[in-house]
Amino acid sequence: MASKIVTFTLNGRRIEVLVKPLTTVQTLLRDQLGLTSTKAGCKQGGCGSCTVLVNGDPMMSCLLPVEDVQGQDVTTLEGLTPTPGLHIIQEVFYENFAVQCGYCTPGMVMVSKALLDHNPRPTREEIIDALTGNYCRCTGYEPIIQAIEEAARRMNGN
Amino acid sequence: MTEEKLNVVGQSVLRRDGLGHVTGKTIFIDDINFPDILHLKMVRSPLPHALIKGIDFTEAEKVPGFIQALTHEDVPKNIYTILCLIGVGPDEEPVLAEDKVLYKGEQIAAIVAETEDAAMEAVSKVKIDFEELPAVYDVEEALKPDAPVLKHWGTNHFVYEGHHCRRVRFGDVDRGFDESDHIIEGRYQTSPIEHAPSETTGCVARPEPDGRITVYTNTQALFFTMDNTALILGVPFQKLHFVGGTVGGGFGGKVDVIVEPIAALAAMKTGRPVKYKFTREEEMRVSSSRGAWRIYFKDGVTKDGRILARKITTYADAGAYNRHTPYAVTKHAANIAGPYNIPNVWIDAYCVYTNRQPGSAMRGFGVTPASFALEVQMDKIAETVGMDPWAIRFINAYRNGDMKPHQKVVEDATLIEVMQAAAELVGYELPEKFKKMNSLNREEA
Numbered sequence: 001m002a003s004k005i006v007t008f009t010l011n012g013r014r015i016e017v018l019v020k021p022l023t024t025v026q027t028l029l030r031d032q033l034g035l036t037s038t039k040a041g042c043k044q045g046g047c048g049s050c051t052v053l054v055n056g057d058p059m060m061s062c063l064l065p066v067e068d069v070q071g072q073d074v075t076t077l078e079g080l081t082p083t084p085g086l087h088i089i090q091e092v093f094y095e096n097f098a099v100q101c102g103y104c105t106p107g108m109v110m111v112s113k114a115l116l117d118h119n120p121r122p123t124r125e126e127i128i129d130a131l132t133g134n135y136c137r138c139t140g141y142e143p144i145i146q147a148i149e150e151a152a153r154r155m156n157g158n
Numbered sequence: 159m160t161e162e163k164l165n166v167v168g169q170s171v172l173r174r175d176g177l178g179h180v181t182g183k184t185i186f187i188d189d190i191n192f193p194d195i196l197h198l199k200m201v202r203s204p205l206p207h208a209l210i211k212g213i214d215f216t217e218a219e220k221v222p223g224f225i226q227a228l229t230h231e232d233v234p235k236n237i238y239t240i241l242c243l244i245g246v247g248p249d250e251e252p253v254l255a256e257d258k259v260l261y262k263g264e265q266i267a268a269i270v271a272e273t274e275d276a277a278m279e280a281v282s283k284v285k286i287d288f289e290e291l292p293a294v295y296d297v298e299e300a301l302k303p304d305a306p307v308l309k310h311w312g313t314n315h316f317v318y319e320g321h322h323c324r325r326v327r328f329g330d331v332d333r334g335f336d337e338s339d340h341i342i343e344g345r346y347q348t349s350p351i352e353h354a355p356s357e358t359t360g361c362v363a364r365p366e367p368d369g370r371i372t373v374y375t376n377t378q379a380l381f382f383t384m385d386n387t388a389l390i391l392g393v394p395f396q397k398l399h400f401v402g403g404t405v406g407g408g409f410g411g412k413v414d415v416i417v418e419p420i421a422a423l424a425a426m427k428t429g430r431p432v433k434y435k436f437t438r439e440e441e442m443r444v445s446s447s448r449g450a451w452r453i454y455f456k457d458g459v460t461k462d463g464r465i466l467a468r469k470i471t472t473y474a475d476a477g478a479y480n481r482h483t484p485y486a487v488t489k490h491a492a493n494i495a496g497p498y499n500i501p502n503v504w505i506d507a508y509c510v511y512t513n514r515q516p517g518s519a520m521r522g523f524g525v526t527p528a529s530f531a532l533e534v535q536m537d538k539i540a541e542t543v544g545m546d547p548w549a550i551r552f553i554n555a556y557r558n559g560d561m562k563p564h565q566k567v568v569e570d571a572t573l574i575e576v577m578q579a580a581a582e583l584v585g586y587e588l589p590e591k592f593k594k595m596n597s598l599n600r601e602e603a
Contacts, residue, residue: 036189037182041356041406042438049356077182090180094172102179103186103356103406137356137407 008069011079017066025061025069026050029076037077037106041135048134051107052076058114060133077106080113089113089151098147100138107134112148120156124149175404186406187360187376188435195362196225198424198434199277201267201284202444203259206513207293207306210257210286213267217283223276226428227284228268230254233423234392239480240415243385250309251479251516253390253419258291260308260478261513263444265416270424270432293513297452297473300512308478308511316476316484316509323509324491328563329502331458334467338458342542345454346531350447350475353520357406359445360435361417363425371422372399378408383415390419391426398422410519414446414481449483449517450475451527453494455535458502463545463553467502470494474509474524477516484509486524492564494528496536497573498554503563551577552592557600571597 001021008015010033019028026043029035029052039049043062050061053075080087086094089112099105108131115122115130122130127148136144178184201213215227230236230252237249237256255266267284271277294300300314308314318324335341361375377383377400384400391398405412421434436445451474458467472494476483491507520526540547552574560568574595581588595601 030188031191034191036185039186039357040188041358044438046438047356081181086177086180093180094176097173097176099173099176099179101356101405101407102175102184105179106182109180135356137354137409 004067006066006070008071009073011075019066021065021067023066025052025059025064025066025074028066029061035076035078039103039106041103046135047104048107048111049104051110051134053110053114056114056117058111058133075110077109080109087113088154089116089148092147092151092154093144096143096147096150098140098143100136100140104134104136104138108136108144112151115148116152116155121152122148184404186357186404187362187374187433188357190362190374190433192362192364192431195431195433196270196272196424196428197274197277198268198270198421198432199274199281200265200434200440201269201281201286203255203262203264203266203288205259205288205290206262206295207291207308208259208288209291210255210259210266211289212287214285214287215267217285218269218280221271221276221280221283223272224280225270225272226424227280228254228270228420228424228427229266230256232427233390233419235390238386238390240382240386241480241482241485242389243382244485246480246484248311251481259288260511261515263440263515264478265420268420268424268434270428295512295514297450297475297508297510297512300510301473301508308513314511316480316487316511318484318488324487324505324507326491326495326503326505326507326563328504328561328565329467331467331469331502331504334502335456335458335469337460338466339461340459340539340542342457342459342535342539343455344531344535344538346452346527346534348451348527348530350450350515350517351520352442352445352447353407353409353411354442355405355407355409355411358436358438358441359412359417360433361421362431362433363418363421364431365425365429366399370397370399371425372401373418373422375400375402375418376405376408376412377402377415377418378405378410378412379415382413383418386415387419387422390415391423410448410521410523411445413519414516416445444515446477446481446516446518448520448523448526449477449486451490451531453527453531455531457535457539459539459543461543463539463543463550465498465500465539465554467504468495468500469504470506472505472507472528474507475514475517476509476511477514478511479516480509481516481518482523483517486519488524490524490528492562492566493525494532495563496528496532497556497571498551499556499560500554500563505563548577548581548586548588548592552595555595555597557597559600573597
């Protein structure tokens with residue numbers, strides 16, 4: 001099958017890419033565009049390390065064909081990070097030791113961003129629910145949950 | 159140094175790598191790329207035990223993007239054992255299989271290609287002629303006289319200084335059993351466990367203009383891996399430059415030396431950077447797991463709860479090759495009698511080979527299964543004797559100055575203090591005599 005041109009917004013900038021059918025957003029980001037914050041822990045929708053936001057919703061980019069984001073708004077961790085400095089969610093992950101090996105962190109930050117955008121005052125249960133698709137093998141879930149609670153407090157100005 | 163000058167002790171110090179992690183700028187192995195990079199994929203054994211009668215690369219070579227196939231004939235020192243660096247031998251694992259395979263998933267030939275897809279397609283087109291052999295999957299079955307023999311020295315166990323197993327002999331267990339009121343036996347079995355790191359095992363090897371090879375790797379054992387790689391490739395250590403330290407989860411699963419030697423060899427052969435990174439399936443199915451253990455206890459105990467004799471026969475399932483298991487068995491033998499003062503101990507600890515995925519290091523390897531088995535056994539003793547499980551442990555607890563069965567004087571006992579703290583944490587009221595005990599001095603009987 002012939003390659004296809006797909007146009008979408010990536011981190012606030014409109015881009016046009018040429019991809020083979022069924023190329024995943026993960027492969028496009030990592031191998032074609034060099035945006036490696038999106039990780040590739042399993043390539044089968046099992047770990048959440050490749051989570052990106054599509055129109056603000058968290059999606060696993062390893063299962064997402066590039067054709068499906070035609071005309072959509074895609075955000076990766078590169079797009080979340082202000083220059084200079086850190087997003088509040090990144091700040092609290094850093095300060096609260098919600099990182100260990102760091103491999104799941106980009107995905108964790110992206111789901112946190114989606115959660116807090118949709119629900120600025122999540123309960124602990126809602127935070128846990130939001131993280132169910134994201135695997136942390138270092139078993140650092142508790143500091144991650146606490147970091148998201150802290151991020152919510154700071155983003156709400158208290 | 160005065161206390162005022164301390165700026166780390168007592169402080170919460172932010173992680174050096176934290177900013178890289180939260181911004182996604184930390185470079186993991188799969189994030190490393192070069193314009194001329196090649197991809198290596200492995201032809202693996204579909205059988206657990208077989209002779210290799212022939213390999214045919216004809217169809218694989220026709221795949222667009224195919225660059226090179228590597229077999230054992232390309233590896234300068236193909237047969238190795240990781241722990242040769244601490245004197246363990248003989249060498250017994252091939253980097254790439256020669257005339258036989260000992261486990262399903264074993265590395266047979268490496269395919270190097272322009273893209274990952276091309277490498278995978280070429281792998282699927284390699285034809286191998288096997289003659290399947292009977293396989294053995296159980297440690298005790300493997301030690302029976304009629305079991306298929308896996309090792310060139312003619313047995314299915316590692317040889318410890320001429321002995322069939324790692325032995326510990328302390329006191330006289332038969333006399334201890336005679337003097338005991340209860341004989342309590344137990345059989346314990348643990349299963350293999352995959353470490354499942356978030357980032358799979360991998361490396362990139364790149365030839366430099368000065369003739370050195372730079373290897374970017376997520377190994378947990380950088381220098382150990384570099385030294386083994388140099389020995390396998392038959393090059394001086396200074397020809398290799400290893401870059402690492404960023405590990406997307408290890409837990410002991412990234413201390414074996416598997417991907418680096420073959421990637422470095424492929425880089426030397428092709429003159430281009432080569433990436434060899436496990437898929438998730440490879441990580442689960444062929445990377446070393448925590449080894450499985452089977453442990454038999456026989457304890458002689460008095461009616462007031464003193465353990466007088468402990469006899470243990472224990473088997474580590476190394477899987478097909480040594481990896482770190484011979485060392486794990488030695489650690490196991492030193493710990494399996496437990497943190498208890500037992501006058502008579504007899505231990506036979508075997509490192510056994512089977513046709514299973516090799517086991518190796520994982521968090522406290524050798525000791526974790528020992529703790530599981532022996533503490534369940536302690537509960538069983540308490541139940542049989544009719545005593546509180548706390549009491550049985552306080553009564554038998556070792557103290558500083560006691561001799562351990564492997565002839566080591568205890569210098570750092572903390573069992574009593576740990577149990578006292580644990581009892582307080584869980585709200586268990588210990589009898590006064592246990593609260594007064596300590597690890598430094600044994601109170602008068």
